[in-house]
Amino acid sequence: MSKYKTEPMKLWKRIKEFKQNHFKEYHEAHKNGRLRFLGATALSISQYTGFENAVIMGSEPFAANIAFWKDFGLKCMEECERRGMTRELCGYSKCVWGAQFLNKNIMPDGTMLSEWGKPDFASSFSLAPCHCKWFQILCENSDTPMYLFDLTKAYPYNDENLIKYMTGQMLDCIEQAEKAVGQPFIDELFIKGVKNEFKSYRTWCDIMILNQTTPAPMDEKTIFSFIVPNLTKAYGDDTVALMQELKEEVRDRVNRGIAAVANEQFRIITDAIPPWPALELYRYLEREYGGVVVGSPYVICLCGSWKFENDEGDLIPTPTPVELGMPMNTREEVARALVWYRSHFSTETPYNIACGEVLHELTLKIAKQWHADGGMLHQNIGCTMQALGSMESRNAVAEAGIPCINYEGNDADPREIDLTNMKRKFDIFFEANNVKRLTKKAA
Amino acid sequence: MFEKFSEILTNRHEYARDWKKRTGGKVVGFFCSYAPEEPLKAAGILPVRIIGGHKSSDKVAKYIAPNIGCSFCRDALGRGLEGDYDYLDGIVQGQTCLHTGEAFWVWQKHIPLEFSYFLAVPHSTQTIGREEYLAVEYAKFKTALEKWIGKEITNEDLDRGIESYNTNRQLIRQIFEYRQQDNPLVTGSEALDLALSGQIMDRDEHNAMMREVLKKLPERKMDRDPGTRIMIIGSVNTDREFMHMVEHECDIPATIVIDDTCTGIRYNFNDVNPQEDRLMAISLRYNHRPPCPNKDWPRRRRIPFIKHLIKAYKVDAVILFNHKFCQPHQLDNAVIEREMKAMGMPTLTLEFDIRIPIGQFRTRVEAMLETTMDII
Numbered sequence: 001m002s003k004y005k006t007e008p009m010k011l012w013k014r015i016k017e018f019k020q021n022h023f024k025e026y027h028e029a030h031k032n033g034r035l036r037f038l039g040a041t042a043l044s045i046s047q048y049t050g051f052e053n054a055v056i057m058g059s060e061p062f063a064a065n066i067a068f069w070k071d072f073g074l075k076c077m078e079e080c081e082r083r084g085m086t087r088e089l090c091g092y093s094k095c096v097w098g099a100q101f102l103n104k105n106i107m108p109d110g111t112m113l114s115e116w117g118k119p120d121f122a123s124s125f126s127l128a129p130c131h132c133k134w135f136q137i138l139c140e141n142s143d144t145p146m147y148l149f150d151l152t153k154a155y156p157y158n159d160e161n162l163i164k165y166m167t168g169q170m171l172d173c174i175e176q177a178e179k180a181v182g183q184p185f186i187d188e189l190f191i192k193g194v195k196n197e198f199k200s201y202r203t204w205c206d207i208m209i210l211n212q213t214t215p216a217p218m219d220e221k222t223i224f225s226f227i228v229p230n231l232t233k234a235y236g237d238d239t240v241a242l243m244q245e246l247k248e249e250v251r252d253r254v255n256r257g258i259a260a261v262a263n264e265q266f267r268i269i270t271d272a273i274p275p276w277p278a279l280e281l282y283r284y285l286e287r288e289y290g291g292v293v294v295g296s297p298y299v300i301c302l303c304g305s306w307k308f309e310n311d312e313g314d315l316i317p318t319p320t321p322v323e324l325g326m327p328m329n330t331r332e333e334v335a336r337a338l339v340w341y342r343s344h345f346s347t348e349t350p351y352n353i354a355c356g357e358v359l360h361e362l363t364l365k366i367a368k369q370w371h372a373d374g375g376m377l378h379q380n381i382g383c384t385m386q387a388l389g390s391m392e393s394r395n396a397v398a399e400a401g402i403p404c405i406n407y408e409g410n411d412a413d414p415r416e417i418d419l420t421n422m423k424r425k426f427d428i429f430f431e432a433n434n435v436k437r438l439t440k441k442a443a
Numbered sequence: 444m445f446e447k448f449s450e451i452l453t454n455r456h457e458y459a460r461d462w463k464k465r466t467g468g469k470v471v472g473f474f475c476s477y478a479p480e481e482p483l484k485a486a487g488i489l490p491v492r493i494i495g496g497h498k499s500s501d502k503v504a505k506y507i508a509p510n511i512g513c514s515f516c517r518d519a520l521g522r523g524l525e526g527d528y529d530y531l532d533g534i535v536q537g538q539t540c541l542h543t544g545e546a547f548w549v550w551q552k553h554i555p556l557e558f559s560y561f562l563a564v565p566h567s568t569q570t571i572g573r574e575e576y577l578a579v580e581y582a583k584f585k586t587a588l589e590k591w592i593g594k595e596i597t598n599e600d601l602d603r604g605i606e607s608y609n610t611n612r613q614l615i616r617q618i619f620e621y622r623q624q625d626n627p628l629v630t631g632s633e634a635l636d637l638a639l640s641g642q643i644m645d646r647d648e649h650n651a652m653m654r655e656v657l658k659k660l661p662e663r664k665m666d667r668d669p670g671t672r673i674m675i676i677g678s679v680n681t682d683r684e685f686m687h688m689v690e691h692e693c694d695i696p697a698t699i700v701i702d703d704t705c706t707g708i709r710y711n712f713n714d715v716n717p718q719e720d721r722l723m724a725i726s727l728r729y730n731h732r733p734p735c736p737n738k739d740w741p742r743r744r745r746i747p748f749i750k751h752l753i754k755a756y757k758v759d760a761v762i763l764f765n766h767k768f769c770q771p772h773q774l775d776n777a778v779i780e781r782e783m784k785a786m787g788m789p790t791l792t793l794e795f796d797i798r799i800p801i802g803q804f805r806t807r808v809e810a811m812l813e814t815t816m817d818i819i
């Protein structure tokens with residue numbers, strides 16, 4: 001007899017369709033007389049909404065989709081390695097470079113495409129310098145006009161120098177993009193898109209807070225599917241509506257005590273981009289131990305914006321510029337508001353190494369606020385930025401009395417994922433913490 | 444002629460301890476050459492570059508995994524955790540790569556010091572507004588320093604700092620120029636010790652030592668065959684054993700005539716041009732110095748810079764010097780290698796760990812040197 005009632009998520013199918021349609025829209029943009037923009041999602045892709053017929057794709061979900069389809073992902077990586085890029089370089093970068101070298105891509109449903117999806121304009125943000133080197137190489141090789149943003153240090157937030165610097169870059173980027181694509185930028189569209197993004201991101205925070213409930217209404221593997229709308233189209237009316245629906249559904253699950261994992265008995269936080277080619281490990285934790293991953297700094301911050309209450313208390317949603325009544329009538333005001341909002345803990349800003357002092361604290365706060373019994377932090381060697389801070393995050397959580405381990409994996413490279421070893425590590429961890437195994441161990 | 448520099452470099456911790464005793468001043472360690480040393484000098488502080496000791500330490504693995512952190516940073520951090528830098532009063536990081544950043548945070552947390560500061564240097568030194576941005580960050584840094592030392596850093600103090608460092612870089616460049624000669628008057632090993640000792644010494648003292656060298660250098664007679672002229676391209680080169688091996692132990696003669704590293708010419712290439720706003724003047728220098736790979740985007744300025752050095756120093760072959768798990772340099776190396784190939788330049792890539800397999804490296808260097816000789 002299960003401990004909790006469980007039900008599949010009602011929006012599951014719609015979200016899958018949303019993703020498939022957005023990728024289709026991007027890949028078919030030229031056929032439909034539209035423009036393709038490919039941009040890193042850190043600090044927004046909504047600046048391109050000012051172009052009337054833009055289809056905007058977030059580069060991280062673009063890369064993650066390739067990584068998820070591990071056979072194709074591996075081909076991409078091997079192609080890079082043939083061209084002198086070493087094995088230990090970034091997994092996401094090699095997925096996208098490889099797709100470009102091979103001039104092939106893959107749709108979320110696994111359909112192969114005979115073209116990689118060269119954008120008309122591309123941009124990235126230096127969460128870490130390599131996030132821009134990724135695009136430098138991609139754009140050089142594909143002769144794509146680019147704008148690479150310098151995002152120096154996002155903590156402490158509310159830093160006027162950073163806001164001014166980033167706003168200046170955003171305005172410059174818009175001008176460069178206008179020249180590159182030969183189309184006018186319409187401020188009204190930009191204002192609308194950005195305001196939508198605020199709504200979508202704010203709703204995400206509410207959804208994540210609902211996951212603090214026991215039993216957790218959603219597990220992290222499921223949450224991964226729901227990140228796509230905000231990452232690729234937070235500016236869209238459809239995303240705003242979808243996020244509202246998702247919030248209602250999760251709230252309903254909370255009210256009715258519907259669990260993601262029927263036998264939830266151990267709440268876990270993780271960290272970093274997951275090993276996309278091996279997501280089945282989440283199901284292993286659930287099935288074998290009733291272990292439910294309730295969140296991570298990655299998934300919680302990725303599609304929302306957060307801050308510490310009174311700058312040192314609990315993690316709380318950043319009030320949006322609209323809620324705060326910030327002026328948003330001109331391009332400059334909107335760019336500034338967007339930069340202000342997103343340069344809090346949003347997307348992967350806390351992983352920016354310059355924020356090392358706060359990443360560990362943030363991880364610990366998440367462990368406490370999401371009522372974690374333990375932490376299993378992914379040491380993602382596919383992303384140096386995330387991997388480097390991971391051990392200190394583990395130390396911070398463990399020293400606070402919450403058992404915590406690192407497990408080594410790779411967000412993109414299946415050759416670097418040893419599922420057997422991971423499982424063994426998890427078994428030992430659960431055993432050490434007296435968590436009863438729910439199934440009989442295979443002989 | 445350069446023995447004194449080598450000696451001080453070897454005994455760098457004793458030098459710093461002695462400096463403290465002599466002057467009563469504070470010593471601040473810095474990880475990356477993007478930390479602005481001029482304001483530190485202006486505050487009467489001795490900035491000391493934190494480097495490794497080519498020794499492993501089992502204390503590092505608790506904080507940075509050995510298969511992720513670059514070998515240079517693990518080595519440097521290891522020396523800190525082992526107590527070699529117990530004389531430091533503070534640390535500063537001028538933001539560059541992820542690895543130095545993480546080493547800084549671990550150091551700050553686990554080796555408590557009076558003062559620590561992470562300075563948000565722009566990632567790209569090409570971005571619109573970066574000069575103003577950095578000048579403001581310097582102002583914050585200066586305020587933090589003033590609070591710590593309990594006194595104002597005046598324009599006159601800053602001028603002294605700027606003057607001392609400008610002179611230092613100019614003197615280093617003057618000495619380096621003698622490496623352009625057909626028979627270079629300074630070997631690569633000597634140049635490394637010269638430049639690196641500067642980064643751990645009081646610059647005025649270093650300047651005085653260099654002036655003495657410059658008096659004698661034009662008359663120096665070299666009794667060695669310069670052989671193949673090599674350029675080293677990479678990040679922090681502190682590997683004196685390797686330099687010595689290339690120049691003194693290989694069967695085929697060779698001289699390292701120049702480098703594109705942050706312990707060599709990249710660090711010493713440009714000066715602070717004085718202007719009323721001192722912090723802006725310093726910002727301009729750091730923004731416009733030859734970049735490291737982390738900061739070289741969207742345009743590539745390293746490649747033309749490297750080609751310029753190849754021409755000026757009549758380079759015959761290139762060694763790409765890569766620290767293990769140094770992704771920033773790996774990201775550039777594939778492109779540099781392609782460019783070198785297009786120029787017909789023999790190029791060897793070597794991966795350096797905390798300890799290096801010197802015998803194996805010697806074989807590989809000699810194999811490359813053979814390709815530069817007219818022997819088939």
Ligand code: SF4
Nearest residue numbers: 090130131383384385
């Ligand atoms: S390693 Fe991480 S931070 Fe660097 S480019 Fe890849 S995904 Fe971005």
Ligand code: SF4
Nearest residue numbers: 513540542678766769
């Ligand atoms: S060797 Fe590379 S990774 Fe290490 S400190 Fe230097 S640039 Fe950074």
